[in-house]
Amino acid sequence: MKYVDEFRDPAKAAALLKEITSLAMRNPVCATRPLQFMEVCGGHTHSIFKYGIEQMLPDSIEFVHGPGCPVCVLPMGRVDDCIALAEHPNVIFATFGDAMRVPGSKKTLLQAKAEGADVRMVYSPMDALAIARNNTGRAVVFFALGFETTMPSTALTILRAEAERIDNFSVFCNHITIIPTIKAILDSPEITLDGFLGPGHVSMVIGSGTYEFIAGHYRKPLVIAGFEPLDILQSVWMLMRQLEDGRCVVENQYQRVVHDEGNARALEAVHTVFQLRPFFEWRGLGSIDHSGVQLRETYARFDAEKKYPVPNLKIADPKSCQCGEVLKGAIRPWQCKVFGTACTPETPLGSLMVSSEGACAAVYNYGLIDLGQILKQRAAAVDASPSAQPV
């Protein structure tokens, strides 16, 4: 397929891998521990597993799967709010597909739908607006979520609803913003990251300049990466080159899509419609200041949180769930106490097991790991330490 297969060329991959391997052999850190690169974006996590990139890299390079799966970091309380909205008798609740299976404290949207809630899967917020246009007697609530990637389309949909005076449309806004979260991760004491693969689609909107503090203040190199497997390998190679040269800068591998200044029109729509929230709750990471957005007062009539009563309860993550540690790279997915036992894609306990972009689901579904072996090792560890409580 044109414009896709060029970025999946195995011969070019082999050449890049050879270079990466020799750079790793020369890197003094690799002699003591693996280098850890965090891919911030869930789309990267998905590609890494789909193409088996991690197994192709030398053992001395590890990916840490970051917080960039918007479905995964949504706290349980917000999912409960969604379900409360969806169960409102006059509401048609429109959502992206992969949000349907995210567990709230009692059920998922898929279960609410089975019980009679009118939940509809859409591919874009404009589809939700079309539903509102065609169902004037019903109230349509769009479940808006995602980073800066999906924020502009929600903003433009609200502006369109305003222009067309469609007043039976509103948005349950769960948009989040990536920068404060990367900062929170970098401030966390358990971090040993050596570099970042910067998000591709987010950067297409916000530009590349925003990440300067990561290289400047935190001294971590960052390469904005595309989503095809060669994009990812080339970005790893660029990070390795920076380490070898002793440089620490923001570089842009995804130049065919990302421009330094971002997308001015998208940003303008976002700023017109949204303002930062004082804080927003992230599943696994807790509350992070200025990490979410809400609709400005001018657009309050499109704000589902203002139009309908929502429970707005804070629900703690299950105690045994270690999603936060996985998100920060402190442990690998299969090192979590409940991975593959209490927490599986069938019965996800933690958010990272839910979406195919979630690190745990990706490892479970695509990873070449021997689950039996891991469970045996875990059982042996529990036997060996009498104080340890089985999970």
Add this chain to the structure above:
Amino acid sequence: MSELITRPEPRIRQRSGRISCDTITLAHGGGGKAMRDLIEDVFCGAFANPILATLEDQARVPLAELAKWGNRLAFTTDSYVVHPLFFPGGDIGELAVNGTVNDLAVSGARPLYLSCSVILEEGFPVADLRRIVASMRRAAQAAGVHIVTGDTKVVERGAADKLFINTTGIGVIPAGVDIAVTRARPGDKILVNGYIGDHGVAILAAREDLGLTVPIESDTQPLNGLIETLLMACPSVHCLRDATRGGIATVLNEFAQSADLCINLNETTIPVREAVRGLSETLGLDPLYFANEGRLVALVPADCAAAALAAMRAHPAGTHAAIIGEVSDGPKGSVIMHTAFGGERIVDMLVGEQLPRIC
């Protein structure tokens, strides 16, 4: 004259029942004249065959008629609830015949007789019903089977979604044919008979308002002719299954788990149409999990793989057949994809439906 006397089939009765209204009402399920008119006009007229024409409560099939085809009966049932009822490349009627024919055929059986049980929602247009029944007739003719018994029920509006069909089929497995998942062996080659995912994509495109033009038609087709050809070229076929819901990924996982072996797939050899790939890339879906309605997966011993492939390609239902991988004694119960990019990944069973990714 003597020819008339020795003919075993009962004479087809002249029918007088005709349906005059445009929509199905509860009266058509009431057991009275309206129901009889519906059955005689719509179903018997289309499926016309001597066994059905007796209109007894059951089809009566002489055992000798079955025994001449082999020594074991194959018996299967399936219900069809597809939405929309009509889609590019087919409709629910064609699906209901081909699906059951294929479930029989993958045992190596010759499919012979089908039942047809229809649940109608009141208000369903009679013209649509005729169209669906006509395509069942065409599909049955194409597959060489007879629809010999049936049932109709009409339920109140809202109690069913327009029309559901159940078909049950019987066929006969020739002596000596032994196709079973337990026969898979390391070294077996894995074959598919053509492009995967066409049906799933055709339905997705017909169902969702994607705003995309997808030039893909359902692959619904009977597989019994192809399987007969395959068995002639390679009588020792180990395993056969038609890859319907859950796609070829699900069938391969069933093989890997039941046979406790490892399935290795080679991504570059799996036939996927450009448009199916494109839609999958756009929506973040995987063609391996898309439904098919005329695709089989076969495990054959390596020494007859080339003959099996050539035979399949020579048949119209297998023009784009390919060898897509092989069985090994690697990690037991797993399906491993060797990606075109040079990596490896597990291809697992789906938990639920495939859901498009957000971004």
